Every structure is written in structure tokens, then in C-alpha cells.
Amino acid sequence: MQFDRCESQCIHEEAVAAVSGKMLSGEEAQSLADTFKTLADPNRVKIIFSLMHQELCVCDLAAVIGASDSAVSHQLRMLRNQKLVKFRREGKILYYSLADEHIDTLLKQGLKHISHSKEWAARFLEFI
Amino acid sequence: MQFDRCESQCIHEEAVAAVSGKMLSGEEAQSLADTFKTLADPNRVKIIFSLMHQELCVCDLAAVIGASDSAVSHQLRMLRNQKLVKFRREGKILYYSLADEHIDTLLKQGLKHISHSKEWAARFLEFI
DNA sequence: TGTTCATATGAGCACTTGTTCATGTATTTA
DNA sequence: TAAATACATGAACAAGTGCTCATATGAACA
Numbered sequence: 001m002q003f004d005r006c007e008s009q010c011i012h013e014e015a016v017a018a019v020s021g022k023m024l025s026g027e028e029a030q031s032l033a034d035t036f037k038t039l040a041d042p043n044r045v046k047i048i049f050s051l052m053h054q055e056l057c058v059c060d061l062a063a064v065i066g067a068s069d070s071a072v073s074h075q076l077r078m079l080r081n082q083k084l085v086k087f088r089r090e091g092k093i094l095y096y097s098l099a100d101e102h103i104d105t106l107l108k109q110g111l112k113h114i115s116h117s118k119e120w121a122a123r124f125l126e127f128i
Numbered sequence: 129m130q131f132d133r134c135e136s137q138c139i140h141e142e143a144v145a146a147v148s149g150k151m152l153s154g155e156e157a158q159s160l161a162d163t164f165k166t167l168a169d170p171n172r173v174k175i176i177f178s179l180m181h182q183e184l185c186v187c188d189l190a191a192v193i194g195a196s197d198s199a200v201s202h203q204l205r206m207l208r209n210q211k212l213v214k215f216r217r218e219g220k221i222l223y224y225s226l227a228d229e230h231i232d233t234l235l236k237q238g239l240k241h242i243s244h245s246k247e248w249a250a251r252f253l254e255f256i
Numbered sequence: 257t258g259t260t261c262a263t264a265t266g267a268g269c270a271c272t273t274g275t276t277c278a279t280g281t282a283t284t285t286a
Numbered sequence: 287t288a289a290a291t292a293c294a295t296g297a298a299c300a301a302g303t304g305c306t307c308a309t310a311t312g313a314a315c316a
Contacts, residue, residue, distance in 0.1 A: 010185060010187045010188075010221060010291075010292065011187060011188055011191055012184075012185070012188055015182060015188055016184075016188050016191045016192055018181070018182070019178045019181050019184065019188075019192050020191075020192050022181060022255070022256075023174065023177065023178070023192060023193070024173065024174060024177055024252070026170065028246075028248055028249075028252075029170035029173045029174050029177070031242055031246060031249075032167075032173045032235070032238050032242060033167065033168050033169050033170045033172070033173050034168075035238045035241055035242055036164045036165075036167035036173075036238055037164075037168035037303095038164075039160075039161065039164035040161050040162075040164045040165035040168040041161050041303085041304075042154065042157035042158045042161045043157075043304085044161070045152065045157045045160045045161050045164075046151065046157050049151065049152055049157070050147045053146070053147050053150060054143060054146070054147065056140075056143060056144075056147065057140070057262080057263090058262070058263060059139060059262070059263085060138075060139055060140055060143055060144050060147075063139055063144045063148075064144055064147050064148050065151070067305090068306075069262080069263070069264095070263090070264085070305085070306070070307080071304075071305060072263095073262095073263060073264055073265080074264085074304075074305080075304085076263095076264090077264075077265085083241075083244065083245060089313090091262090091313065091314065092260095092261060092262045092263080092312080092313050092314065093138060093261095093263090094263065102237065102240050102241045103241065105237055105240075106237045106238065106241060107160070109230065109233055109234045110163045110164055110234065112230055112233075113163055113211075113212075113230045113231070113234060114159055114160060114163055116228070116230075118156075118159060120156055121156075121159075124152070127150070128150075138261075138262065169273085171274085185292080185293090186292070187292070195275090196275080196276075197292080197293070197294095198275085198276070198277080198293090198294085198295090199274075199275060199276080200293095201292095201293060201295080202274075202275080202294085202295085203274085204293095204294095205294075205295085217283090219283065219284065219292090220283050220284060220290095220291060220292045220293080221283095221291095221292065222292075
């Protein structure tokens with residue numbers, strides 16, 4: 001492949017070749033990164049965490065996480081684009097909920113990693 | 129609680145109270161966000177993905193993901209700080225590997241979410 | 257129809273992120 | 287000890303993010 005593009009002398013050629021053969025494409029890595037990026041903000045984490053318990057409208061979410069309606073609406077757009085949440089309309093009110101159960105698992109897996117270093121994380125894993 | 133801080137009129141009070149009682153603190157939400165933020169970059173995703181297959185040194189990683197040694201080193205620091213990777217020294221060379229098996233699961237869970245909309249993701253889930 | 261309310265959206269701005277480039281550090285080897 | 291190698295780090299800068307504020311949309315109701 002393009003070993004010549006590498007600037008270093010220390011390459012283990014077989015290892016590099018083996019892993020390169022299985023590597024994600026740039027676009028694939030970007031998609032995965034975008035998925036995690038969606039959960040890479042404390043307010044969005046709080047939104048997902050809230051919706052794990054029950055569906056909520058925009059201003060309920062704003063009240064729960066302590067942000068403005070507008071800020072929450074902006075974040076919800078991102079969560080919608082990444083298909084992490086869905087909504088149903090009832091008159092003027094939009095009720096948001098998680099798009100599927102994988103989101104739930106994804107957040108729990110994050111908590112599981114944190115529980116290695118922080119005690120509080122283990123507590124949440126018991127109750128959700 | 130601090131319902132008076134909310135700017136809206138549409139609050140479902142019981143729902144907000146119920147969820148508020150279980151809500152993550154700001155610090156806790158930040159820790160969770162930081163965990164996901166660590167995987168929110170395509171080059172870091174590629175690094176983790178590489179290390180799922182085998183341990184690699186810094187310049188191997190640079191060759192595999194197509195970035196400079198320096199860029200990779202900067203990213204590895206972040207992955208180290210968040211305890212996603214560990215390393216062992218052998219002479220001048222540092223061999224990096226995943227810190228534990230939860231990282232593996234975390235990335236797979238991301239792939240599982242993507243596989244809802246992208247076919248390629250399902251293929252990776254079969255082989256890793 | 258006009259008003260109100262719940263939510264969405266665009267512009268603008270402070271802050272953050274990821275890279276490059278130059279330099280520093282630690283280990284091996286001459 | 288001096289030079290070379292593998293990696294780390296700091297500064298600096300372009301690009302991206304998340305908020306606020308002002309405005310738009312769309313549904314209900316008088």
C-alpha cells in the first residue's frame with residue numbers, strides 16, 4: 001500500500017498491513033465519530049438520560065436540564081438528525097422520546113466505562 | 129425545586145419533578161460527555177479500531193490511519209487521559225493497546241446504532 | 257382572521273478542537 | 287559521551303461547537 005507516505009522508520013510492516021486491510025474508510029470512521037459526537041455534550045447527555053425515563057416535551061426538557069427552550073431545540077435537531085430521538089405531535093406540543101433501545105445501551109456502556117474510576121456511575125447502572 | 133427559573137408555560141409538572149429527581153448532576157453529565165467526546169473524532173475512532181485488532185506503536189498507528197506521528201501522539205494523550213488505552217515500553221518503542229474490554233463494546237454499540245441506516249456497519253459487526 | 261403559545265431556525269459570537277511546526281525528553285547505540 | 291531514534295509537548299491558527307437573541311413557523315382558539 002502507501003507505506004512510502006509514512007515519515008517514520010520504525011514500522012512493523014506485517015502489523016501495519018494486517019490492520020490496514022481491516023481499517024474503516026474515512027467516511028465510515030466519520031460516521032462512527034458523528035454518532036459519539038452526538039453524545040459528547042453534557043446537555044445532550046441529560047436530554048437522552050431524561051428520555052430514558054419517559055417522553056417529554058421541549059419545555060419540560062428545558063426545565064429538567066436547566067437550559068433555554070431555544071438551546072434545547074437546537075440540541076434536539078442534532079439528536080433528530082443522528083436518529084437518536086423521535087417525536088410525536090399533539091396539538092402544539094411535540095413529545096420527544098428515544099428512537100430505539102440501542103441508544104439506551106450506548107449510554108449505559110458509557111456509564112460502565114466511567115464506573116471504573118467514578119463510584120457514582122455504578123449507582124446509576126443499578127436503577128436504569 | 130426551581131420551577132420558577134423556567135421560562136415556559138407548558139410544563140407537565142409531575143413529569144418534570146419525576147425526571148428531575150433522577151437527573152445526573154452537571155459534573156456527572158460532563159464526565160459522560162467527556163467519555164463520548166473521546167470517541168468523537170474519526171482519527172481517534174481509527175486508533176481504537178486498530179487497537180481492537182492488535183497492539184501497535186505510535187508510528188504504526190500513524191501509518192495505519194494516515195496521520196502524522198505528532199497528531200497521533202496528541203490523540204493518544206487524550207485517549208490515555210480518558211483511560212481508553214494503555215501502553216508498555218520496549219526500548220524506545222511504546223506499544224499501545226486498549227485499556228479494557230468495555231471500550232471494545234462501546235465502539236461496537238456505536239456501530240450497532242449506525243447499522244440502522246448504513247449497511248457497511250453490519251459487516252464490521254460480524255468480523256470484530 | 258388575528259392572537260397566542262410551543263417549537264424551530266438563522267445570525268453572530270465566545271469558546272473549543274485538531275492539526276502543524278518547532279522543540280524537548282528518554283532510550284539505545286556508536 | 288555524542289548522535290540517532292521514538293515519542294511527547296507547547297504555541298499558534300483554522301475550523302467547528304453551543305449558546306443567546308431575534309425572528310419565523312405552525313397549530314389552537316377567540
